[in-house]
Amino acid sequence: DVKVTQSSRYLVKRTGEKVFLECVQDMDHENMFWYRQDPGLGLRLIYFSYDVKMKEKGDIPEGYSVSREKKERFSLILESASTNQTSMYLCASSELAGTGVGTQYFGPGTRLLVL
């Protein structure tokens, strides 16, 4: 089974802090994704990566950056956390497009509260 893990289930940070959310997958997937989930808005794509050191902006990249130094690890960085970044953050991974349907497998999520 595919396993996607996230470093924290719950996180409380203060406004202005730099926040790192870590995601690791064990299926050798090329693609990794970060989503933000808010009630009534569904999931929205923040950033994705299709290879090591490669990244692409999603629909709502403002205020975020990412890092992918190793294939299995994809980090989401909040450079200066703000209260409007309080949310649930979900990481996902998938196989390379063209090798299959590209089903995304999700981690358990990190619920971030910014005070």
Place this chain on the structure above:
Amino acid sequence: AQTVTQSQPEMSVQEAETVTLSCTYDTSESDYYLFWYKQPPSRQMILVIRQEAYKQQNATENRFSVNFQKAAKSFSLKISDSQLGDAAMYFCAYRSEGGADGLTFGKGTHLIIQP
């Protein structure tokens, strides 16, 4: 840009009955993939069922089946013999063919199972 619409914020069904969750989408592409994901309370998002747009046959997975109407851009999920464990948020999602792009999600339907 693609959009996914789930018009039912909440649905309720009696245990052992059948329920259908609606999903429509808007796209100009001819090749794509559609997914239904389930997110139980405080638990991980998991794939329920997926459909390739080029396949005319509707996908089925045990008690879960879809009604895929490509011309109408409709992708509904039918759950037969509903069980208490089916209670969850259900998200419909779209992915373009061949890209590493992320999924485009609907806002979700909260499914309640009445014992």
